[in-house]
Amino acid sequence: MTYLVLKAIHVASVALSLGGFFARGLLMLADSPLLAVRWVRIAPHVIDTVLLGSALWLAALIGQYPFVHGWLTAKTLGLLAYIGFGMIALRRGRTKGVRAAAFIAALAAAAYVVSVALTRSPVPFYAH
Numbered sequence: 513m514t515y516l517v518l519k520a521i522h523v524a525s526v527a528l529s530l531g532g533f534f535a536r537g538l539l540m541l542a543d544s545p546l547l548a549v550r551w552v553r554i555a556p557h558v559i560d561t562v563l564l565g566s567a568l569w570l571a572a573l574i575g576q577y578p579f580v581h582g583w584l585t586a587k588t589l590g591l592l593a594y595i596g597f598g599m600i601a602l603r604r605g606r607t608k609g610v611r612a613a614a615f616i617a618a619l620a621a622a623a624y625v626v627s628v629a630l631t632r633s634p635v636p637f638y639a640h
């Protein structure tokens with residue numbers, strides 16, 4: 513598979529993951545029962561598996577790796593923060609306030625990862 517096809521899959525899964533997370537966050541804030549619907553709970557796991565799989569495959573193709581190259585280390589840690597805060601926001605947070613704060617933190621982590629992706633620099637929102 514060519515690099516560009518893989519990158520398109522990666523970016524598409526990023527868009528679905530972020531869009532889906534944002535939508536589920538709004539459902540959480542609205543206390544919507546839709547959050548418990550089976551496919552709404554399962555789809556993110558499928559999307560995030562494609563996201564991570566394409567990420568690691570891309571990294572292998574360009575021969576740059578997390579914990580070797582700074583920008584991929586930053587992306588990986590940012591992804592873990594996005595997942596961790598996302599879990600608190602959608603499931604684990606005890607109060608609505610905690611879940612809302614975790615939702616904002618997860619969105620900030622995702623924005624940071626997008627910034628790192630676009631600049632290939634761990635410095636946030638660094639301009640070329």
Ligand code: HEM
Nearest residue numbers: 523526567568570571578584587588591594625626629630
């Ligand atoms: C929330 C998580 C992630 C987001 C939002 C994200 C976002 C993006 C975006 C928008 C691009 C396209 C950049 C461009 O065309 O200039 C990209 C490319 C890429 N991503 Fe990710 N990514 C994520 C996770 C990861 C992880 C964890 C890794 C590696 C372990 C990774 C490795 C790569 C690689 C190698 C490229 C190709 C770089 C290039 O051609 O410039 N990504 N990512």
